[in-house]
Amino acid sequence: MQKRLLLLGLALPFAFAGAASAKDLNVVASFTVLADVVHQVGGDKVKVTSLVQPNGDPHEFQPSPADAKHLKAADVVFVSGEGLEGWMDRLISASGTKNKPVTVSEGIKLNQMEEGGKTVTDPHVWNSPVNVKVWVKNIEAALKAADPEDAAVFTANADSYQKKLDAMDAFAHQKIDKIPEDRRKVLTSHDAFGYFGAEYKVKFLSPLGVSTETEASAANVAKLIDQIKSEGVKTYFFENSNDPRLVKQVAKATGATSGGELYVESLSKQDGPASTYEKMFRFNVEQLSAAMQKNS
Structure with missing residues (x-):
């Protein structure tokens, strides 16, 4: 990038x-x-x-x-x-x-x-x-x-x-807990939802690691495509703050359809749907819960 x-x-x-x-x-x-x-x-x-x-x-x-x-x-x-x-x-x-x-994250279990x-x-x-x-x-x-x-x-x-x-x-528990755990699977651009996944028992798959500066090898992308197909992941998301091309490439190979945009590590502008942290989190929960309902 x-x-x-x-x-x-x-x-x-x-x-x-x-x-x-x-x-x-x-x-x-x-x-x-x-x-x-x-x-x-x-x-x-x-x-x-x-x-x-x-x-x-x-x-x-x-x-x-x-x-x-x-x-x-x-x-x-x-x-x-x-x-x-x-x-x-x-x-x-x-x-x-x-x-x-x-450092505000001091004291959090990492x-x-x-x-x-x-x-x-x-x-x-x-x-x-x-x-x-x-x-x-x-x-x-x-x-x-x-x-x-x-x-x-x-x-x-x-x-x-x-x-x-x-x-x-x-709110997140109310939206997600009612979804069977085997349906709680989503494809995203990079591995930024680990804490969300742990808290609400959602499995996130992504072609990139915890930093967008990493690069995905062809072998890892191929392995991810096979995993998505075998686990029946139906929806992918791109992120507002980074390049969506790789996740779209993976989605095309698996047949996953777009669930839209998530706000993962950056707020939107003031006229957007995620202009505060609270709005960002609630927006993401709404998008993710709707997508997971589609999984079979």
């Missing part, structure tokens, strides 16, 4: 802003899903800038000089961690910031998997709202440390959002 030129990042970053004041925290988040969750906890006491833009791929992101300036000016920097933001160390060095990023003969960590923890509850605790603690005067606001916002996350989890 062709990488973006460095200067493309000079466009204005995606930002979540409340009623700005001189006291508000200037916060940077690595990608849009995390930026939204930070905004939910921080409310109008923070101005949040996302480095990766809507519909952008956080694996292949190429930081710009403007991104380095945002990092330098930030009061708090948030990353998900676990290998998602492989570019962050270079950006920190280029920015000259002394702030150590807050999935390990085999990929290319190596054991790798799956970084896509946010595709389960149960994990995002840990994010919220870590974000709340970091914002309180940076702005103790508004600690009560952050606590109230975090408590309110935790209830939303519980409701999202219940």
